Amino acid sequence: GAGVSQSPSNKVTEKGKDVELRCDPISGHTALYWYRQSLGQGLEFLIYFQGNSAPDKSGLPSDRFSAERTGGSVSTLTIQRTQQEDSAVYLCASSWTSGRGNEQFFGPGTRLTVL
Amino acid sequence: AQKVTQAQTEISVVEKEDVTLDCVYETRDTTYYLFWYKQPPSGELVFLIRRNSFDEQNEISGRYSWNFQKSTSSFNFTITASQVVDSAVYFCALSEPPTSAGNKLTFGGGTRVLVKP
Numbered sequence: 001g002a003g004v005s006q007s008p009s010n011k012v013t014e015k016g017k018d019v020e021l022r023c024d025p026i027s028g029h030t031a032l033y034w035y036r037q038s039l040g041q042g043l044e045f046l047i048y049f050q051g052n053s054a055p056d057k058s059g060l061p062s063d064r065f066s067a068e069r070t071g072g073s074v075s076t077l078t079i080q081r082t083q084q085e086d087s088a089v090y091l092c093a094s095s096w097t098s099g100r101g102n103e104q105f106f107g108p109g110t111r112l113t114v115l
Numbered sequence: 116a117q118k119v120t121q122a123q124t125e126i127s128v129v130e131k132e133d134v135t136l137d138c139v140y141e142t143r144d145t146t147y148y149l150f151w152y153k154q155p156p157s158g159e160l161v162f163l164i165r166r167n168s169f170d171e172q173n174e175i176s177g178r179y180s181w182n183f184q185k186s187t188s189s190f191n192f193t194i195t196a197s198q199v200v201d202s203a204v205y206f207c208a209l210s211e212p213p214t215s216a217g218n219k220l221t222f223g224g225g226t227r228v229l230v231k232p
Contacts, residue, residue, distance in 0.1 A: 031217055042224050043206065048217035056214070091160065098217040101148040101167055101210065106160035 002026065004107035006092050012113045013082055021077040021110045025094030032075050033095075033104060034067060038088035046090075049075060050098050082114045117142045119209050121223035128197055129231050135193045136226050138207030142188075144168075148210040149183065149190045150220065155203040163205075166190065197230045204228070 005024040013019050025032050034046040045059045049069040060066070064083075069075040079086055089111050093104035118141040128134050140149065151163040164176065166183050173182050178198075182191045194201050204227045208220040 033217065033219060035220075043220075043222035045219040045221070048219055050217060055217075059219075089158065093160075095218065101165060102218055103150070103162045103165060104218070104220065105162070106152075108157070108159045 004092055004094055004105050006090075006107040006110050008110060009108065010111045010113075012115065014115050015084060016081055018078065018080045019082055019112065021079075021090050021112070023075045023077070023092030023094075023107060025073060025075070025092070026105055027073075029094035029096055029105075030072065031095045031098040031102070031104075032069060033093045034075070034077050035091045035093065036061075036088045037091055037109070041088075043091075046077070048098070079112075082112075084114050087112055087114045117144075117147075117209050117211060117221045119207050119221055119223035121207055121226050123226045124224070125227040125229070127229045127231065130199060131196050132230075133193060133195050134197050134201070134228055134230075135191055136205050136207070136228070138190045138192065138223055140188050140190065140207070140209045142209060142211060144211050146212050150208040150210065151181070151190075151192045152206045152208060152222075153203045154206065154225070160206070164192070194228075197228075199230050199232055202228060202230045 007022045032049040037043045064080045067077045089109040091109045093106045095102040095104045120139045147168045149166045152160045178195045180193045204225045206225045207223040
């Protein structure tokens, strides 16, 4: 079956612009995660969805970051007023549930470059 | 707070050599899972193995094997008879019991493995 897909694969934007990153999880997966991979910070957790709700948004680095998930499927990560430090690869992952030990399946990522 | 440390940043070997990747973790929980993921040049993280904190039995799966030692909080991973296709960045990750952050993974810094022909 299809894996996790993300779009766009690459995004170049100017400082101050807003960007939207999209994630299509594996069909039937109820848990969805966003991570960020950057040279300085490594792989860091951003936010988690169970169904359409995000119980904990404390992983988001600032209030310029927001995310939503609709229909228990597609998720969008929005970054407003982008800054150069937002440049990173944004990875999405999904799993059957949020139960302990469930492996997470990752998408190919969106490489964001803020000029 | 949980923490995962991969002390080796890069390992270079010649094909057919064995490669062992070190991983040390910190957690206050008694129930947790440990994972190894592979990130090839294409960028997509690929799940390799998983071990729960109650099972210290070490196993072998094909050319992969792992050594989980709870007493030293280590979860080392070995690739036997390495191949050029094994060249990638390998991440060790820790997952604790589900919280408001779900089953989030805490990753180590990764170890880049370069297998030369």
